[in-house]
Amino acid sequence: MGVSKFRGIIIKESDVGEADKILTFFTKEYGKLHVRAKGARKxxxxxxxxxxxxxxxxxxxxTGNNFKSLTQADIIEGFYDIRTDYEKLAYGSAVLEIVDKSTYEESENQEILRLILRTLQNLNKKDSEGRLIFSAFIFKYLQISGYTPELTSCVECGEEIDLNNLYFGIEGLLCKNCRNNSSHSTAVNYAAVYALNYIIDSDIKNMYNFKADKNTVDNLRKMADIFLENLDLNLKSLELLENI
Structure with a gap:
């Protein structure tokens, strides 16, 4: 039993009892934590x-016997513009749901917290491109989690990739022949592969420092959706994104 302090972000909230909430935090010090906020709905x-x-x-x-209870909160950033914009809210919610469903309680990972914050900071900007930010987040998050796409040769046969015939599957680039044997693949353009290389090679601080045209963003989003299958998550928030 005792008192502990941490810096973190709320990635999920659930109603419990007549007026309480269970808050799921992702923190700098402890990773993911579940904390009860008594009377928070009053x-x-x-x-x-x-x-x-x-x-x-x-x-x-x-912290008591088998429970944690919130006693103080000093908010640094509330990301207000995300909350008030449907598209930003959908993408932001998807980011938080991915983290919640693919991390374990009290498993520290400061890189993930850095990525969450950098992603939300960019999404919170005026005229931000939600699809581009979300796609970049998926690739960097999966890279941190141990999944990096193969971008130099065909992930199936190892053959050199024809830059005029690029295809992307669940683990990376595919040649034309292997693409025909894959049930999860999409044709992509060179600009999208170039952008993906930039995302993978960049530090979190700089990974969003690029722009892309609509066709490239469309390609990145398709690639991100396929690559996300590596985590095998049932994401409810993606339903909000179906028409975006």
Missing amino acids: AKSKYMASSQIFSYGDFVVF
Whole structure:
């Protein structure tokens, strides 16, 4: 039993009891944590504003026997523009759901927290390109998780890739022959592969420092959807993205 402090972001909130919430944090110090915020759903609760997803700040919790209870919250960033824009909210929610469903409790990974924050900071900007940001996030997140696409030769047969006939499958680039034997692949353009190389090779701080035309963004999104199958997640938030 005792008090602990951490800096983190709320990646999920669930109602429990008459007025409480269970908050899922991704933190710098401890990785993913589940904390109860007592009375957070009450109109006059001091935790009402600080117990919502996307809230990033410094938090204090009391740990008892088999439970953690929120005792203090100082919000650094609430990512307001994400909350008030349907498209940004859909992409931001998908980012948080991916992290929630593919990480374990109290498994520290500061690179993931850096990536979450960098992604939301860019998504929060005026006129941000949600599809591009979301696609880049998927590739960098999977790279951190141990999945990096093969981009130099065919992932199936090892043959050199024809730059005029590029195809992308669940593990990376495919030649034309191997593409015909794959049930999960898509034709892509060279600009999208070039952009993907930039994302993979860049530090998190710089990974969003590029622009792409609509066709390239479309290609990156298709590639990201296929590559995301490596995590085998049932993402509810992707339903919000179907018409975006």
